[in-house]
Amino acid sequence: MIKKNKNNFIKKIITHDLKTKKFTYIKTRFPPEPNGYLHLGHAKAICLNFGIARDYQGHCNLRFDDTNPDKTKIKYIKSIKSDIQWLGFKWNGKTRYTSEYFEILYEYAIQLINKNLAYVDLLDKTKIREYRGTLTLPGKNSPYRNHTIQKNIILFEKMKKGQFKSGSACLRAKIDMNSNSMIMRDPVLYRIIFTPHETSKNSWYIYPTYDFSHCISDAIENITHSLCTLEFSDNRKIYDWIIKNLNIKHVPHQYEYSRLHLEYSILSKRKLQILINNKIIENWDDPRIPTISGLRKRGYTAQSIINFCEKIGITKQENIIELSLLESCIRQELNNTAPRRMAVLNPIKVVIINFPINHVEKLIVPNHPTRPELGTRTLLFTQELYIDRNDFSEKDNPNYKRLTLHQEVRLRYAYIIKVQKIEKDSNDNIINIFCTYDNSTLGKQPKNRIINGVIHWVSLTYSYTAEFRIYNKLFNIKNPENEKKFLNYINTTSLIIKKGFIESNINKNNLPCTYQFEREGYFYIESIKDNNLIFNQITTLKDKNKNDHNHKK
Numbered sequence: 001m002i003k004k005n006k007n008n009f010i011k012k013i014i015t016h017d018l019k020t021k022k023f024t025y026i027k028t029r030f031p032p033e034p035n036g037y038l039h040l041g042h043a044k045a046i047c048l049n050f051g052i053a054r055d056y057q058g059h060c061n062l063r064f065d066d067t068n069p070d071k072t073k074i075k076y077i078k079s080i081k082s083d084i085q086w087l088g089f090k091w092n093g094k095t096r097y098t099s100e101y102f103e104i105l106y107e108y109a110i111q112l113i114n115k116n117l118a119y120v121d122l123l124d125k126t127k128i129r130e131y132r133g134t135l136t137l138p139g140k141n142s143p144y145r146n147h148t149i150q151k152n153i154i155l156f157e158k159m160k161k162g163q164f165k166s167g168s169a170c171l172r173a174k175i176d177m178n179s180n181s182m183i184m185r186d187p188v189l190y191r192i193i194f195t196p197h198e199t200s201k202n203s204w205y206i207y208p209t210y211d212f213s214h215c216i217s218d219a220i221e222n223i224t225h226s227l228c229t230l231e232f233s234d235n236r237k238i239y240d241w242i243i244k245n246l247n248i249k250h251v252p253h254q255y256e257y258s259r260l261h262l263e264y265s266i267l268s269k270r271k272l273q274i275l276i277n278n279k280i281i282e283n284w285d286d287p288r289i290p291t292i293s294g295l296r297k298r299g300y301t302a303q304s305i306i307n308f309c310e311k312i313g314i315t316k317q318e319n320i321i322e323l324s325l326l327e328s329c330i331r332q333e334l335n336n337t338a339p340r341r342m343a344v345l346n347p348i349k350v351v352i353i354n355f356p357i358n359h360v361e362k363l364i365v366p367n368h369p370t371r372p373e374l375g376t377r378t379l380l381f382t383q384e385l386y387i388d389r390n391d392f393s394e395k396d397n398p399n400y401k402r403l404t405l406h407q408e409v410r411l412r413y414a415y416i417i418k419v420q421k422i423e424k425d426s427n428d429n430i431i432n433i434f435c436t437y438d439n440s441t442l443g444k445q446p447k448n449r450i451i452n453g454v455i456h457w458v459s460l461t462y463s464y465t466a467e468f469r470i471y472n473k474l475f476n477i478k479n480p481e482n483e484k485k486f487l488n489y490i491n492t493t494s495l496i497i498k499k500g501f502i503e504s505n506i507n508k509n510n511l512p513c514t515y516q517f518e519r520e521g522y523f524y525i526e527s528i529k530d531n532n533l534i535f536n537q538i539t540t541l542k543d544k545n546k547n548d549h550n551h552k553k
């Protein structure tokens with residue numbers, strides 16, 4: 001049901017349209033161009049369109065805008081469909097393709113020519129641009145603008161038959177070369193492309209433009225509210241012009257909302273492809289980019305992405321969303337759901353000299369600090385352990401709440417240990433920290449004894465080797481989308497690989513899986529290759545910069 005507090009301006013329009021009986025049903029569509037993988041911006045559009053269909057008991061179609069055979073690829077269609085399903089949405093009926101409407105669109109084009117509202121222009125691309133004028137200069141009519149209807153029909157037929165070279169002819173709407181809107185200065189409706197079309201079985205040499213095909217496709221599908229982003233505001237004029245001049249009965253309406261921009265990120269398929277081509281990222285599912293597949297590989301859940309989209313809302317204001325808001329969405333979820341484990345990312349060996357050699361002590365510990373229903377696990381405590389290199393310092397410092405030569409710490413869930421001596425190699429690197437443990441301190445806090453902190457550990461004998469992939473921002477500026485040379489702002493440490501150890505309480509047969517590694521963050525393991533455990537860091541435990549967001553819009 002419609003939730004009042006979640007009413008954005010589009011929902012207000014819809015509620016009004018239903019009340020005034022402008023429409024008696026609601027139908028939206030999600031119209032991706034299959035020229036890349038979906039990203040978080042598309043998730044915003046998906047949540048909006050499918051969300052409206054859900055809230056108003058309407059329908060949302062999935063329609064691939066496959067009007068450009070140079071860009072359309074079957075592999076993108078497959079990934080887009082599976083991403084939408086992964087997000088938990090179901091489109092209405094069959095998958096639709098603009099290419100299914102090529103015949104109808106062609107007939108509509110003929111109709112426009114017959115009404116003397118469209119003509120074949122034989123100017124080349126440069127000339128067309130030149131004749132279009134500028135924001136301050138009016139355009140000029142093409143010398144071909146006054147061809148007879150008959151001649152235009154013949155020329156358009158020639159275009160269709162592939163008798164013109166690509167770029168030497170196009171079909172244009174006859175609107176107004178003096179219009180204040182550049183977009184209304186005889187926009188192109190059809191262009192010639194000889195590339196074979198991957199999705200449609202028909203072979204065409206002419207393809208409709210977005211402006212011509214989108215409004216007609218919306219009308220064919222009885223879409224009521226055609227929602228797109230603000231850069232299409234001007235295109236609405238053509239949208240309405242075409243529907244009106246073709247006397248199409250069902251009149252869909254276009255509304256625009258602001259695009260999602262995310263700090264330190266690129267949300268443009270074209271630019272993401274540039275990152276791949278330049279080998280800055282591995283592929284469309286690289287966990288450093290905000291594609292749906294990248295976020296999934298990183299360990300984000302569908303629900304966390306949906307929550308994020310809800311928090312950012314739908315408005316007409318252009319702004320850039322803080323990356324920390326996205327991180328807080330997954331953190332809030334995983335804090336509650338992720339079982340805890342211990343993993344050592346920068347291992348250094350600790351030998352407990354007073355612990356019996358070959359002895360194994362079993363420690364039963366909870367999987368989650370506040371959810372006993374998540375059960376317990378057994379940690380194995382042995383003489384040789386690993387702790388994190390950063391949890392030991394040779395210098396004493398009261399502000400350093402970890403192990404030093406004279407400051408004791410507690411090993412999480414286990415004993416208090418104290419350093420006796422350290423052993424270094426010829427390069428002055430510590431290779432062994434020899435400690436003693438106090439066997440009276442298991443689960444007990446001795447009175448009047450200052451314990452410097454609690455650190456995590458794993459048993460050297462009973463642990464798995466693992467690789468930890470730590471991801472950082474891909475760009476070192478907040479708004480790389482504003483920069484023409486965005487490749488100059490790549491963060492060279494966006495991926496740091498660490499080799500360490502993890503406690504053996506990992507069910508390798510139950511993957512993918514997400515854990516909170518105590519003190520280290522949330523990690524995701526997708527699958528195991530050649531017995532190799534590879535964990536992707538989803539996010540840190542706390543926002544490094546500030547307090548966690550709380551339902552902030």
Ligand code: ATP
Nearest residue numbers: 031032033041042044045228229259260267268269
């Ligand atoms: P890109 O620049 O990434 O190619 P696009 O707008 O060309 O984006 P389409 O495949 O045409 O991508 O988009 C499908 C739908 O998703 C459109 O309705 C579009 O407005 C919407 N969309 C795309 N990017 C964003 C974004 N950053 N924020 C919100 N909606 C978006």
Ligand code: MG
Nearest residue numbers: 033035269270
């Ligand atoms: Mg596009």
